[in-house]
Amino acid sequence: MVYKTYASFGLSTFLVVIVALYLLFTDSGEAFDVGRFLEETSPFVWGSLGIGLCIGLSVLGAGWGIFLTGASILGGGVRTPRISTKNLISIIFCEVVAIYGVIMGIVYSSKLQTVPEAQLYTRDNYFTGYALFFGGLTVGFCNLLCGLCVGVAGSTAALADAADPTLFVKVLVVEVFGSVLGLFGLIRVLTRIACSVRHTYMIEGLSCVQSVRSMSSMMIRQDMADQCIVTEDLCPCT
Amino acid sequence: MEGLFFNVNNGFLEGIVRGYKSGTLTQSHYASLTQCETLEDFKTQLSATDYGNFLANEPSPLSTATIADKATQTLVDQFNFLRSNSVEPLSKFLDYITYGYMIDNVVLLITGTLHERDTHELLERCHPLGIFDTMPALCVATNVEELYQSVLVETPLAPYFRDCLSAADLDDMNIEIIRNTVYKAYLEDFYNYVSTIGSTTAEVMHSILAFEADRRTMNITINSFDTELTKEQRAKLFPAIGRLFPAGNNALAKADDIDQVRQVCENVGEYRSFFDNSGSAQANGDLGDFGVAAQLEDRFFRMEVHLNKLAFLQQFQYGVFYSYVKLKEQEIRNITWIAECIAQDARDRIHDFIPIF
Secondary structure (H helix, E strand, O other), rough: HHHHHHHHHHHHHHHHHHHHHHHHOOOOOOHHOOOHHHEEEEEHHHHHHHHHHHHHHHHHHHHHHHHHHHHHHHHHHHHHHOOHHOOOOHHHHHHHHHHHHHHHHHHHOOOOOOOOHOOOHHHHHHHHHHHHHHHHHHHHHHHHHHHHHHHHHHHHHHHHHOOOOOOOHHHHHHHHHHHHHHHHHHHHHHHHHHHHHOOOOOOOOOOOOOEEEEEHHHOOOHHHHHHHHHHHHOOOOO | OHHHHHHHHHHHHHHHHHHHHHHHOHHHHHHHHOOOOOHHHHHHHHHOOOOOOOOOOOOOOOOOOHHHHHHHHHHHHHHHHHHHOOOOOOOHHHHHHHHHHHHHHHHHHHHHHHHOOHHHHHHHHOOHHHHOOOOHHHHOOOOHHHHHHHHHHHOHHHHEEEEEOOHHHOOOHHHHHHHHHHHHHHHHHHHHHHHHHHHHHHHHHHHHHHHHHHHHHHHHHHHOOOOOOHHHHHHHHHOOOOOOOOOHHHHHHOOOOHHHHHHHOOOOOOHHHOOOOOOOOOOOOOOOHHHHHHHHHHHHHHHHHHHHHHHHHHOOHHHHHHHHHHHHHHHHHHHHHHHHHHHOHHHHHHHOOOOOO
């Protein structure tokens, strides 16, 4: 079994080294250009990836948590049928995590508008793309880990409840703390989006405060440093 | 991390086995059982527990042997349910649990055949958890080589018998040596298997199996005083696992009486109290060797129950299955003891069982 780890790590390292050496020795070392990659990838890629990861990872976390809890409820419910109704709360906590992911997915997808090719590669659009990607990733991972946490705690709650009914509420407190993790991710990303609405960087077509918008059209070609100083008092969350 | 994937295959069965465990008899059950006057009362009291109507179809004068057999049958039914619903690696783990009983059955059949007992009677006395298909063929035993080639090589016990093929002929002493050699190989194999499963299962099972090995080491040592077993032969029977390995095993191999055994065990903190008979000896007078051995056996059982109860404190591991089988066995021993005391009207010793929960 250890050979599998050796083989997988070894093979991937080998391939990477071969490609790198090939580029090096055929004088095309400059083909490996991170900056060009970031500039040439469409912001839609980043945005869509973010939305996909947001929903995908959230649902993965929710599903994982539900099967963890569900298996234990089924097993414990054979001898102690009374636990089956009460322990559906644990399943609901896991489900809520998937709902967070869907909400964020919907909020994000409203930020994607069709932009013609010529106007696609602007600084605002890059920002929006990256913001969607990392926001989606944040929410996705928060919900994944929250779903896992609630799932394991819910499994223990079901078995503890089957053994002794007074334990259920006590283990439920642990689960509530766990489910708050998903909420953290959601709140953080929601405030970030609200912030970016009033920020100078925005994609075409977003609704905004009129005064900020007029200022931004002037600042769009200036230095980042200048903009930060000017807009500091406008945006509370820089 | 074991919690993330354990429930995929084993979550349902873990819930089931914990349900079984919550049905074991508690102190209040034992209190009402010890107050029964007759075995009919006893049967009525048991029908209110998880045993249910397991004695329903038995003819009227109940015997304690029937009670023990039927109770063991409930355990076997529960175990078979778990075994048939399990997948690898749990199914292999459950198989390992049955190998111990298989070894006992094989030795029983060989001994019985040597003493010219009836085959059917022997087969009925075998433990149901350790039955395998080719068991009746063991009754034509003459020497170990033939036994191995014809029967044992197809059973899962084959690798354990390899070390004792050199035993010349089968007499009572050699059979005990064979039993202990095979059991030693089984314990070490089980220990290694559990280490490959990893993390929590390994932790829980290591402490239980280590105690089992130490217990066998101590028993072999004490039982071999004043017999023909040489010290080299004795040393070969000690399992190579446990807290007494290797220093304690070496010392016990050279021990000559029970005081030396006590000295060796004082080095291990958990076993220090096993030989501590100062309090009770003064109360009952001199216990003599038999009393000390019985008291030691009692303490071993208590320690085993304690370790098996601890296994239930961990979730997402296989140790709960092993511990449930052992605790249920202890419970069956308890109710058999109480039934015997009621049947023979020896109420002064009726509380000499080991309560579990």
